[in-house]
Amino acid sequence: METISRPQRWSVPYADERIGSEMDWEIAGKLLQGTLRDLSEDSDRFPRDLSLADILRYDTRLVRFREGEMVIRQGDYGDSAFVIVSGSVNVLLNSLPPRALGHRESERPGVFKTLARVLRKKSPFPEVRKKFRQPDAEEGGGQIVHLQDFSEFLVAGSSDQIDPDTIDTMSAKGEQEGEVFGEIAALSRTPRTATVLAAEDDTLLLEIRWQGLRDIRKFSPQWKKMIDDRYCRTSLATHLRNAQFTRHLSRKRRLVDSMGDMVSELDLVAKQTRFYSYGEFTWQSSFKQMAGEGSSGEGEPVIVRQGSIASDLILIRSGFVRVTRRYNHGEKTVAYLGKGQTFGLVELFHNYREKYNGGKGKPFPYQHTLRAVGYVDTLAIPAPVVESYIIPKLGKSEVQDLEAEIEELKKDENAPVFNLEAKADGKLLEFFVEQRAINGTAAMFIDLDRCTRCDDCIRACAATHDGNPRFNRIGPDELQLQFTHACMHCVDPVCMIGCPTGAIHRDPNGNQVVINEFTCIGCSTCADNCPYDNIQMVEIRDGKGDFLPGTEKNENNEYVRARPQEEPVRKATKCDLCIDQLTGPACYNACPHDALVRADMANPDSFLKWLNKR
């Protein structure tokens, strides 16, 4: 019997994390006999310290919703899945307007409005807001967003009756009792693809947090099959079609699978592809500790070890991996890979050529070690499938590149297969991975050899944000390159996990991570989650400098809160990449010495060019 110690997360049962939720044993018992019968059939497979009963007790909660209440918001990074216990939900196949999702509607000022700012008088106080919204008390607890709050969804003249036509026009897909939803986004750390609303009053849902769901998938073959099948049906084919070496797979060519069914080439590969998750979903909590220790990946879960048999082509579905190779008594980082990139094709291609072209060389094992940096979701395509459907379809230039890499490896077993190391100093590469700068689509770097500390970047940022700079010109540095504390609009934005109102979200136009101040309730979940300390909580003021909701002067002429029982309203603030400006990022444009850059680490060509110019 496998021994597993009691998970630390159970010190706080899931039901205790949300106001108004509960865990009712009577209902749970009925669930196991009814809706979750297939799960209860697998209960013997769970280890004693991680029993199904304990998972239900600590990792699930029952949440009641009333009609029109939002269960899942499109675009959110959710960390839980739901099972319908009673009632029903509507899955909206079309998007709700940004306002109803709690998102801000992006607006760019016109030329005249921009010019008028020259004349605008600057406030002597920080964080002044002309308009603000007092957050509702109940919003602190959870995702309390009702469609009834938006008049466009109501029956004319009614204050809370939802007009069914408005839902119908969104091609709602109904889900009934026993259905599971939200599991793919929770396991694969991808944004929710649709909004889900409670379709009737008193809809009761069982919410399972991702850790519990991962354990259930691990120990229950029936649930693993259900989740994997659903994943195959919904998003795997799309991912394969978008990945570099699998995009040639045909959807039309029909083949017979092992069950004798006619399926397309793409589906056949998808069926044999396995998906794995590595690392912690909430990796941000351990990141700072690891970074402080100067880890070179020792604590990161190994996906593939250098020297092991090359058995799969690994596709990175989400997250980042560190590619290392042995170097004396340690490991040297030679590259990092992100979403859509693959690992292991060089080895598989070499072995295929040796096997089928009468080669006498030894098969290549994996030439590098692959480690999960943070939370990683991978797809593994077995070697026979790669040999049958992927290698024969490679383009001429792809084959030439692979052959060149094999020749390099034969000449020198330490030769870097990945050419990033050749472009960026190896020490810098280690620095980017260790600091998780690789997560950034607009990471701010400052060349300290060129920066005159004039602070024009800070002043420009302040001038474009009503006098309030949105980044700190400090941060760790390596080889005179500072990784500055400014929101880098991550590929994997952990700050978005758990925002109760959807205030922090991705802008649909530019993909920047932005905050809607009107729906931000100042709970600081995003600021606490940000592993880079790039989100600041600020107390906002009115034009007179009084803290909102109100302050007054006492006999000593000092500002005191008018209503001592109320805390000032707090808002989360961070770099918005000047999304509302005509100029683009003001910091980048304001640097006279070309010392500051915003780097997209997934497409680092222009960044590398800037680095090499140093």
Place this chain on the structure above:
Amino acid sequence: MAEQTLKPLVRKLPGIAIVVSLSLLVVGIWLLLKTSLAGAALYSGLALFGLIVFLALFSARKKIPFIPLLRASTWLKWHKYLGYLSIVLFLVHVDFRMPAGILETVLATIFATVAISGIVGLVLSREMPKLMTRAGETLIYEKIPRHREEIRESVKNLVLESEESCRSSTLSEFYFEHLRHYLEERPGILHPFGIEKQRTSYRLLNELEARMRYLSEEEKPLAEELKDWIETKENLDYQASSQRILKGWLFVHIPLTMSLILIGLAHGILALIYGGNG
């Protein structure tokens, strides 16, 4: 190595070519106007004034970052090229002679000061950041007084602790005789250009090293900690005075540019009224 030294030079070649070509063009036009007696001083004066106004706009551009007006680095590049050109234009305007009269002398002196401060500023901006980065931790200028206070408090507590726990006065004497004053003083503006061996920190570290023989085993780690604090203060002074220099030259360059424009304008009006067409 030689290739690396050449790389920045190669990158600057187009700029140098532009400045040289424009300078030759200016001198050519001047020679042409001079021989045709068509008012070379008037045209060169107008061109110079326009150029100086354009150069001054760089400072204004920084105040309005929300208006799309090209990147500041592009502005700086052209500020440099046109700045060099303005020197050529100035020499052409004064006919390569020393100025005569009070107004012209004042104007020429201001122009020379602006031009020299600009060139000095450019060299400082290129070289000082490298020295600062290698000297130690980068600090935010506005936070330096707070850091200074923190160092002072920490050293004071350390010395008090050593006196109490080790029952020895060596470190406290060193503190009261030398260190306290050093921690309170602000560095001179030329601090970064001083010779290392002439710096107070160097002297203090030597002094402390000399007193190490009077320390108990218990006190030695505290003395080492004191050495770290002295080095931290040295970096703080270095960073503070370097940043003061990097910001300070602009206080010469920008106000004098404004004076140059105003006095230049007056000079132009007077020249037009009383000087004919030059």
